[in-house]
Amino acid sequence: MKKKIIASLLVGSFALLSASNFSAQADKDRKALQAYFEKKFASEKSAATFFPYSTKEELSKSYKWGIKGDEFRLGSYAFDKIGRAQHDELMDMPPFEDNIDNGKELYEKTPGMKKCFPDPAIAGDYPKFVKGKGVVTLSNAVVACAKANKQKGWKLTKGKTADLEAYFANASKEKGKKVHIVINSKEAAAAYERGKKEYYTQRGYLKLSCATCHVQGAGQRVRNEKLSPLFGHVTHFPVYRLKWQGLGTLERRIKGCNKNQGETPHKPGSTWTKEMLYFMGYMSNGLPVDGPDIRK
Amino acid sequence: MKKILLASVLGLSIASAGLVEDAAKLDVKKVCDVKANGAAKVVAVAEKFNPEAVKLGVEFKRLGITNRKYIKFTKEAIKAKKKVVAIKYKKKKKEKVKKFPLDYAAWRACTFAVRALQEHKEADKTWRLAVPGDGYKF
Numbered sequence: 171m172k173k174k175i176i177a178s179l180l181v182g183s184f185a186l187l188s189a190s191n192f193s194a195q196a197d198k199d200r201k202a203l204q205a206y207f208e209k210k211f212a213s214e215k216s217a218a219t220f221f222p223y224s225t226k227e228e229l230s231k232s233y234k235w236g237i238k239g240d241e242f243r244l245g246s247y248a249f250d251k252i253g254r255a256q257h258d259e260l261m262d263m264p265p266f267e268d269n270i271d272n273g274k275e276l277y278e279k280t281p282g283m284k285k286c287f288p289d290p291a292i293a294g295d296y297p298k299f300v301k302g303k304g305v306v307t308l309s310n311a312v313v314a315c316a317k318a319n320k321q322k323g324w325k326l327t328k329g330k331t332a333d334l335e336a337y338f339a340n341a342s343k344e345k346g347k348k349v350h351i352v353i354n355s356k357e358a359a360a361a362y363e364r365g366k367k368e369y370y371t372q373r374g375y376l377k378l379s380c381a382t383c384h385v386q387g388a389g390q391r392v393r394n395e396k397l398s399p400l401f402g403h404v405t406h407f408p409v410y411r412l413k414w415q416g417l418g419t420l421e422r423r424i425k426g427c428n429k430n431q432g433e434t435p436h437k438p439g440s441t442w443t444k445e446m447l448y449f450m451g452y453m454s455n456g457l458p459v460d461g462p463d464i465r466k
Numbered sequence: 467m468k469k470i471l472l473a474s475v476l477g478l479s480i481a482s483a484g485l486v487e488d489a490a491k492l493d494v495k496k497v498c499d500v501k502a503n504g505a506a507k508v509v510a511v512a513e514k515f516n517p518e519a520v521k522l523g524v525e526f527k528r529l530g531i532t533n534r535k536y537i538k539f540t541k542e543a544i545k546a547k548k549k550v551v552a553i554k555y556k557k558k559k560k561e562k563v564k565k566f567p568l569d570y571a572a573w574r575a576c577t578f579a580v581r582a583l584q585e586h587k588e589a590d591k592t593w594r595l596a597v598p599g600d601g602y603k604f
Contacts, residue, residue: 202599370593381596434525
């Protein structure tokens with residue numbers, strides 16, 4: 171009996187060790203990213219380096235400084251004082267409340283949905299890497315479940331999928347769940363690396379990478395909006411965007427970003443999009459789930 | 467059978483790498499100069515390289531028009547000896563038409579096709595420069 175326990179403990183610890191080996195590089199990346207953003211938004215003094223085009227008045231009036239860790243779950247509203255004030259007003263009567271209710275109904279009444287997702291508080295656990303399937307995002311999993319149960323009209327970007335995800339995100343938030351993406355194999359680590367490369371690759375006729383706006387450019391003002399940071403990006407989805415006049419998933423947002431770069435956008439269900447989201451998800455590991463939310 | 471399959475896969479990837487390498491060597495200003503080369507030759511350059519950009523998922527798109535459309539409608543205009551290219555495309559499920567001078571459309575199709583592949587190659591060397599904790603120092 172003792173031998174069996176020792177053996178299973180050994181197997182368990184080897185599994186843990188190898189899992190941490192596969193995610194070692196990703197952890198290093200995530201820590202460096204957090205350190206970068208914490209330095210960038212540390213104080214007005216550090217702003218001189220990171221915001222060369224902003225006036226002193228703008229830096230002191232419209233930015234909040236000293237942002238750390240969990241605060242980045244709010245995206246740009248962590249540091250954008252004006253945006254945050256507008257956001258808080260909108261949150262007095264959140265436009266996505268009906269979507270959460272609809273999501274709950276879909277969860278309870280759609281055949282097979284409860285079986286696919288016994289616990290609705292799973293918004294922070296996706297994307298996952300599944301052997302033989304590759305990266306599976308929450309939208310992929312939801313649509314696949316609906317399809318397997320012969321349900322029609324489920325899209326990866328909006329509608330019923332977004333509503334159900336709003337319910338999942340809300341349940342996760344209420345339970346105090348955090349983003350918890352796992353890299354536990356060589357193949358998963360390779361998918362993460364491909365997603366990372368695509369994120370930092372300059373593309374389209376504008377030659378913009380995602381990082382141009384959301385790492386190096388995060389916090390800078392474009393017209394009257396401040397660009398949001400990669401660290402904390404996935405925590406608040408699905409979002410109700412005023413531009414969309416509705417709720418949308420991460421896939422929908424990525425498609426829009428990709429188009430804005432001046433490239434024929436990759437399809438929401440493509441390997442490119444899934445691996446990109448896997449990388450983005452890992453970069454927010456450990457942050458509290460904070461969706462659904464409102465964005466302009 | 468396996469050998470044939472392997473050889474064809476290898477052949478395809480070499481051909482693909484070949485087109486990227488070929489594009490990387492080009493001087494876009496020279497090969498896409500419509501006045502010097504004529505619209506037909508310039509569009510032929512676009513037609514050679516753009517399918518590879520599509521395959522690699524790096525095709526350019528501007529104002530709702532993919533480079534495929536620029537090439538297709540510019541070729542049609544050349545064939546019909548028209549000086550204006552009318553590009554039909556869809557935006558939010560609605561049919562739309564945009565008109566461009568022939569020289570401009572040919573130049574755009576060519577630069578978009580070549581630059582997409584050049585950028586794809588350049589990215590192999592540059593992407594790490596933007597990664598905090600890697601090439602990007604702060």
